[in-house]
Amino acid sequence: MTFSLEVVRPIHHLERYNVTRSNVKIYNNVAIGARFRCSELLQQPFQEERLSSLFWSRLLIGPMRQVLEAHPSLGLVVGDALSARPYFLRLPSLDLSKQIRVVTVPATAKSNEGGVTAAIEEEHNRPFDLLDLQAPVWRMVVVMNEEKSDLVSLVYTFHHVIADGRSAMAVIELLFQLLNQQAAATPSIMSDSSITDFTITPAPRRPIPEAMETLTNCFPSVRTLVWEATRAILLPSFLKKALESPYWAGDFDSTLEVPNDTQLRLLRFTKEETQQIVRSAKERGTTVQSILATASIFAAVLVFMTGLDKKREPLVFATPVSLRDLIHSRPGSTLSGPIPATDQGNYTSEILHENIQVAEDNSSSFWSMTDAYRQQVIRGTKTDRGVQELLEHFGMLALLPKDKDGSWEKFMTDKIFKDQHGRKASIKLSNLGRASWTTTSSSGASEAAFKVEDAFFSQSSGVTASALTMSVLTVNGVLNVSTTWQKAGFQGRERGDRYVEAFKQILMQAIDPDRQDYLFRDCIASFT
Structure with missing residues (x-):
């Protein structure tokens, strides 16, 4: 030590x-x-x-x-x-x-x-x-x-x-x-x-924010214990995969034999485009997150699973969720209010949306899929059971050996063999939301020396996580999206670039105020 x-x-x-x-x-x-x-x-x-x-x-x-x-x-x-x-x-x-x-x-x-x-x-x-x-x-x-x-x-x-x-x-x-x-x-x-x-010189003896597990009860229920223990531990990998629905997770299966090299594409929307997205979400009674999610799903199916001899597989979508505003009212919580955004710590969990399918006849509706996604997020964040599942998502980690060196590392690397294609999801879309960063001087009398135009958020690729990781942040009215992927997961950088380009085009077409609905066949027609 x-x-x-x-x-x-x-x-x-x-x-x-x-x-x-x-x-x-x-x-x-x-x-x-x-x-x-x-x-x-x-x-x-x-x-x-x-x-x-x-x-x-x-x-x-x-x-x-x-x-x-x-x-x-x-x-x-x-x-x-x-x-x-x-x-x-x-x-x-x-x-x-x-x-x-x-x-x-x-x-x-x-x-x-x-x-x-x-x-x-x-x-x-x-x-x-x-x-x-x-x-x-x-x-x-x-x-x-x-x-x-x-x-x-x-x-x-x-x-x-x-x-x-x-x-x-x-x-x-x-x-x-x-x-x-x-x-x-x-x-x-x-x-x-x-x-x-x-x-x-960091000040000595300064406390740091507490870990999530010390602030609320994250231990899984008996039902979750039995289900997850069976899936993740007791079932052999081949049987676990056979019992699960298959899903798309990149061009190539994940492996530990090659480095985890990240490739990246940044996408910046103009203020006018950002306003159009926000306005469309309000008019449709949905959220920006939900619209972005559906656009990403349509883009993945279009780029990677549409065309001659291409098999259309379901998708698994991952939605990271901040727990900062969700746990203070939970039974057993030691918090008197939400965890401030200024507290440095990791207070996130994840919702997995499984078996997402775009119809083979290309009749899937953009807005119907958006509404379905929105309802799943509401159930996952606004109900007692949903929040409990968010806590259990990482609360299961408490069951891993605590004193054996290397046990957690083995558990992580085993995911390569346990999960479909070695990845737990097709797409992950993490959205930090909106913020306004002031750009005036401290006196407010003149413009600041450092005027923030906008900001961006990005994450490295994860070998066992999602094939595509999208990170979203809107600051001062400008929406930025970073899309990352593991280099070894795709047939060249142009595949990721093509996906990002399709994502934006589909998004802007879907929110066109002159359109009543937007079907996947409309998406195909615009790209042929």
């Missing part, structure tokens, strides 16, 4: 689940980023200075010290990550300059989009080394044009063991608030070359 660092607390089941995924290299990390415009203050230093990590370290060191003061989880590392009982340790200090890198986009590029996509993809393919007890499990990338520095992107990449998407958003929002306060109070900070100390 490692005692040279302060022991903060044990790592609990859902947190250990994320540690284990790292240990067996089936899932790497999450990224939250923001695209922002800089005032003339930032454009005053020499160009070569602005393109250096040293410049950005000087700019960010003050705000990041305050961020770690507010969020002590960013000062954590994992002790004994490969053991049966890992725990959180606190770093005595960290060097911010080692956590920041700058990616430049050629001046000839029409936009920074390609650079941002490449940077996030590279981040997803750089797993955190949990055995390194000298560096935190987060880092940042700044993406900017080598000549035009008014529009910049900042990407914050982190390990799921310390945060979920909601809490990571709080980190980025706070960082920009602090950057703007700093710029208003000390404009000269933009060109201050005297700053040479980039050390951040």
Whole structure:
């Protein structure tokens, strides 16, 4: 064991689940980023200075010290990550300059989009080394044009063991608030070359948010115990698969024989397109999430299962759900209210929608499927039984051996053989919702030095998770979608690119106000 660092607390089941995924290299990390415009203050230093990590370290060191003061989880590392009982340790200090890198986009590029996509993809393919007890499990990338520095992107990449998407958003929002306060109070900070100390010292003995299992009863019911134990443990893999309905999960079955390399496509909707999507959801009495889900299902069937000699299989759709607002009123909960979005921790579960089918005669209705999905989400989040199942989804982890090294890792890798095609779902669509990040100075009298245009959210591919992972975030009226997939799961990057293009086209066609309904055959006709 490692005692040279302060022991903060044990790592609990859902947190250990994320540690284990790292240990067996089936899932790497999450990224939250923001695209922002800089005032003339930032454009005053020499160009070569602005393109250096040293410049950005000087700019960010003050705000990041305050961020770690507010969020002590960013000062954590994992002790004994490969053991049966890992725990959180606190770093005595960290060097911010080692956590920041700058990616430049050629001046000839029409936009920074390609650079941002490449940077996030590279981040997803750089797993955190949990055995390194000298560096935190987060880092940042700044993406900017080598000549035009008014529009910049900042990407914050982190390990799921310390945060979920909601809490990571709080980190980025706070960082920009602090950057703007700093710029208003000390404009000269933009060109201050005297700053040479980039050390951040996390405050000792600061508590971190509690794990989900300590806040409410997550233990599964007898019915769930019997069912899940039979499916996941007692049944041989061949029998389990034979008893389940088959479903599509990529071009190729999952395997541990090849690296988990992530490929990525970013999709940004304009403000006008975003407004049209929101307006359509309101008029149809549904949600943006439901519309996006159906568009993703139609796109998957169109691109991967439509055409000569192509077999049309059902889909399994995964809907991640935040538990922050759902558990405080549960029996046995120790909470007096919802878990704040600012609490750094992982408070998520998942609904699995099984046996989703698009009719062979192509008569499936976009809006009927949207309504059906919406009703399933309501049952899964608004009823006592639904919330209990969300808690049981990861509460089953309590049944895994707690003291045998490697037992969780074996359980994870066995999913390759237990699940259809080695993956538990066809598509996962995680939506962090909408947010407005203020863009005025602290006094409100002038525009901020760092004006956030929009933000994005992305996750690395998961070997045993979904074939396609879609991550959605809407900030300041702009909807962004990141779609990731394991490189080894498809016949080339163009397959994923084609899927994303079809997703957007189907979505915009379906919400056309002049259309009463949108059938799958309409979708096929528009792509032939």
